[in-house]
Amino acid sequence: MLSFQKKSIEDNYIRGYFNHISEVRETPIEKLDPFRNSINQHIHQKTQDEIFNWAEKQSYIVLANLMYAAAIENIDSCPMEGFRQDVIEEILSVNPETEKVTVTLALGYRSEEDPFQHLKKVRKPNEKLFKFI
Numbered sequence: 001m002l003s004f005q006k007k008s009i010e011d012n013y014i015r016g017y018f019n020h021i022s023e024v025r026e027t028p029i030e031k032l033d034p035f036r037n038s039i040n041q042h043i044h045q046k047t048q049d050e051i052f053n054w055a056e057k058q059s060y061i062v063l064a065n066l067m068y069a070a071a072i073e074n075i076d077s078c079p080m081e082g083f084r085q086d087v088i089e090e091i092l093s094v095n096p097e098t099e100k101v102t103v104t105l106a107l108g109y110r111s112e113e114d115p116f117q118h119l120k121k122v123r124k125p126n127e128k129l130f131k132f133i
């Protein structure tokens with residue numbers, strides 16, 4: 001699985017998003033205007049870099065959910081960032097002008113001979129990782 005993201009959000013893209021909601025929820029498109037206006041305002045006051053950083057973070061939400069879903073199905077996964085972006089983009093015919101591959105996720109089943117699977121998991125303790133309020 002590869003997550004590739006758009007480098008900018010055009011009006012047409014937002015229109016498509018709202019048409020989709022309207023269709024799936026069988027809601028008149030005008031009823032979504034307040035939501036659409038708020039999204040439009042939010043997007044238009046951001047720079048291209050801010051949009052790109054936001055979109056990149058969004059892909060990690062998908063990634064986390066996919067990893068959890070795979071784990072529930074006993075499918076192993078390995079998230080990877082250290083890849084040759086240019087090679088992957090060429091294989092997938094991604095247009096680098098408008099899209100970028102952010103992260104990759106290998107999904108499958110571990111080899112029985114993989115010695116790493118028996119190592120203890122190294123995890124920060126909850127107190128260091130989270131702030132409970």
Ligand SMILES: Cc1cc2nc3c(=O)[nH]c(=O)nc-3n(C[C@H](O)[C@H](O)[C@H](O)COP(=O)(O)O)c2cc1C
Binds near residue numbers: 079081082122
């Ligand atoms: C080829 C490869 C590339 C990886 N790239 C990244 C990376 O870019 N960033 C990262 O945090 N972990 C990376 N990892 C580490 C894995 O995502 C994972 O965290 C690691 O295998 C340990 O997982 P575990 O602690 O659940 O056993 C990579 C692992 C492999 C095998």
